[in-house]
Amino acid sequence: MSDLIPSHVDGYKALSVVPDLTENLPPEIREGIARRRLVATGHPCPCGAAPVRLNRAQRRRIAAQRRHGNTDVIRVPVIHEDDCPAADDVLNALANRHGITLRRWM
């Protein structure tokens, strides 16, 4: 399962979807998930990945959605270093190595 973490991104309400930090997971997978939760709560990852900032195109898309009365929902990925345990490829490889069935990490 996943947790929803409410926060703010550049003044906009945000909702991050992160996996549960289940205690029975291997420590290296727990580290990757903990790092994702860290960034979702507005802190930088030890690899240097920073909390999300919106670019001009994303802000324009939100403004356009609001003008049309739509709910402003955009997906903004966090880019971790290639060797960070929070990176998609690393987390997926760890899950495969431990025989854990993958669901979406984000």
Ligand SMILES: [Zn+2]
């Ligand atoms: Zn990272």
